[in-house]
Amino acid sequence: MNKINIFCRKKCFSFSILLRVVMIISLILAIWKKDWVWVIGTFIGIFISFLPSILKQDIKITLPWLLDFLIAVVLILHVGGRLLDYYYTIPYYQLVTRFFISILVAFIALAIIYILDEHWDGLKMDKYAMAFLTVIFTMAVGVFLEFIKWFNLSGYYFIGAVTEAAKNNVLMMNLSADTIAGLIIAIIGVNLIKTGKFDKMTDDFSDQVDRLVIDRLEKKK
Amino acid sequence: MQKNSLKTWGVIVSYLLKIIMIILLGISIWTFHVVWIFGTLLAIFVSFIPTILKRNYQITLPLVLEILIIIALMLHVGGGLLGAYSIPYYDSLTHFVSSFLVAFLAFVIIYILDEYWDGLMMDKYAMAFMVVVTTIAMGVIWEYNEWITDILFGTSEQWGYTDTLKDLFIDTIAGIIMAIIGVSLIKKGRFDEITDDLGRQIDEKIIKKRMKKQDE
Numbered sequence: 133m134n135k136i137n138i139f140c141r142k143k144c145f146s147f148s149i150l151l152r153v154v155m156i157i158s159l160i161l162a163i164w165k166k167d168w169v170w171v172i173g174t175f176i177g178i179f180i181s182f183l184p185s186i187l188k189q190d191i192k193i194t195l196p197w198l199l200d201f202l203i204a205v206v207l208i209l210h211v212g213g214r215l216l217d218y219y220y221t222i223p224y225y226q227l228v229t230r231f232f233i234s235i236l237v238a239f240i241a242l243a244i245i246y247i248l249d250e251h252w253d254g255l256k257m258d259k260y261a262m263a264f265l266t267v268i269f270t271m272a273v274g275v276f277l278e279f280i281k282w283f284n285l286s287g288y289y290f291i292g293a294v295t296e297a298a299k300n301n302v303l304m305m306n307l308s309a310d311t312i313a314g315l316i317i318a319i320i321g322v323n324l325i326k327t328g329k330f331d332k333m334t335d336d337f338s339d340q341v342d343r344l345v346i347d348r349l350e351k352k353k
Numbered sequence: 354m355q356k357n358s359l360k361t362w363g364v365i366v367s368y369l370l371k372i373i374m375i376i377l378l379g380i381s382i383w384t385f386h387v388v389w390i391f392g393t394l395l396a397i398f399v400s401f402i403p404t405i406l407k408r409n410y411q412i413t414l415p416l417v418l419e420i421l422i423i424i425a426l427m428l429h430v431g432g433g434l435l436g437a438y439s440i441p442y443y444d445s446l447t448h449f450v451s452s453f454l455v456a457f458l459a460f461v462i463i464y465i466l467d468e469y470w471d472g473l474m475m476d477k478y479a480m481a482f483m484v485v486v487t488t489i490a491m492g493v494i495w496e497y498n499e500w501i502t503d504i505l506f507g508t509s510e511q512w513g514y515t516d517t518l519k520d521l522f523i524d525t526i527a528g529i530i531m532a533i534i535g536v537s538l539i540k541k542g543r544f545d546e547i548t549d550d551l552g553r554q555i556d557e558k559i560i561k562k563r564m565k566k567q568d569e
Contacts, residue, residue, distance in 0.1 A: 255479050258472030265483065268490035275489050275521050282518045296513030303514055304500045307493050 152178065152204060158211050174211050196243065196333045202236040230306050233277075234313030238270040242321045243334050251342040253350075259325045263318035267311070274310030278303060363416040370423040371400055377430050389434040396426040412558075413550040415461060421454040445523055452488055452524040456531030459487040461548050464539070468548075469556040471564075477539045481532035488528030492521050 159174040209229040213219040219226045245262050248255045257265070324330035331338075374397050381389040403419040406412040428447045432438045438447075463480050466473045475483070496517055499510035511517055538544040 254476030256474035261473055265486070268483075268486050271493050272486040272489040275493060275525070278518060279522065279525075282515075296515065299514035300500075300511055300517055303517060304496065307496070311493070311497075 152182065155204075155208055155211060158208075158215055162215055174215065178207075196337055198333065199236075199239060199243065202232070202239060206232050206236050226302075227305055227309055231309040231313055234270050234274060234310040235317060237273045237310075238266055238314045238317035239321075241269040241273075242266045242317055242330075243337070246321075246325070246330060246334060247338045247341050248346075250338055251346045259322050262325070263322045266318045266321060267314035270310050270314030270317070271307070274307055278306065360416065363420060367416065367420050367423065370420065370427055371397070374400055374423065374427055374430070377427070377434055381434055384434075386434060389430065392433065393430050396430045400426055412554050415547045415551060417547060418454075418457060418461065421450070421457060425450045425454050445519070448520055448523045449527050452492060452527035453531055455491045455524075456484055456488040456528045457535075459491075460484045460531060460535045460544075461551065463487075464535075464544060464548055465552040465555055468545075468552055469560050477536050480539075481536045484532045484535060485525070485528040488524050488531070489521065492524030496520065 155174065155178050159171065159178060162171045162174050206229070209225075209232055213225055213229055219229075242262065245255070245257065245265055249257050249262065321330060324333065374393065378390070378393040378397060381393050400423045403414040403422070406414060425447070428437075428450055432443055432447060437443050460480065463473070463475065463483055467475050467480065496511070502508055502510050535544060538547070
């Protein structure tokens, strides 16, 4: 089992690097196309995807490899959608991207809840309560993403539909993708917690967050 | 003394609202609105559920919850029967009251679980956060309900993209307001008073029994 874990960790890590290479190619493509808005967008994307590695070197933070991997997947999908117009040309591309964004959000939520449960006195939760909170949190973040589009805060208004009814349909599909992603991560998460694998996955990160954030805040109190 | 007088006022308001519901039933019979005769009867039955629960099952719902349930029902029945939904922002008001009711119910449940169940211990601000998130998620589930109903039965429960987002926005605001009020009530110890009876009853009837079963 341990061998499988090490193998998977190495494979996923190299895949994560591969995805970043593709993102750098996207940046070159954006410069070539003189799409300056997307040059900045892709640059931010690359920076965020390298953030775990930067953090690891500077303040000794090790993000769970799955989180690292999911950040890279989401960014590459998003950059592909905007730069190569996949949002408009490939049916349901936007929905697939949204689904992966929600998977990422749900995983971050579960990891944070789990770490707080382990290290913070202000939260003690049964694993099923954790799963419930993960699902509803993912749904709520999905609603906030829709608010951002609604208020046009991102300065970019992708709906993919014209009429009110069609736009509403896209909105409901997006919210469904959030709920399904939340449910999937909640089910997998409970299973991983039961077998003790979630603890292993978040162990380093959990200890570092405890030392760098929770302990300091509690000392201040 | 002040607590007792507040409770008395609460009971008076609750009875007044129930009387208004009966008047609405009278109007629906007078105007022969068959749908609303059934609608009002159902609403009256639901508004008496807290009384039934107390009398037959010794479960005491907080008076605030009882009043909120009746107000939400009354606004909905009144809106349908008297055509009040055509009044600007009336729909938003009813949606807000319903969401506030959901948020209050969520806060009560989370608080009771935190007090009596070993599986949940939460800081008051974490509770507030969970209430907001729960209210938004319940709003989404409500929208699913309308969306699926429209698809299956060809109805027009959802009025469109803007209306759906407006509803979700109202849910969010209601959740945030309830969270702020709830934290303030917890700090003053008032939330404990509100949920005391129900908490003890749920503990005895559900939580302790489940724990015994688990131990066995």
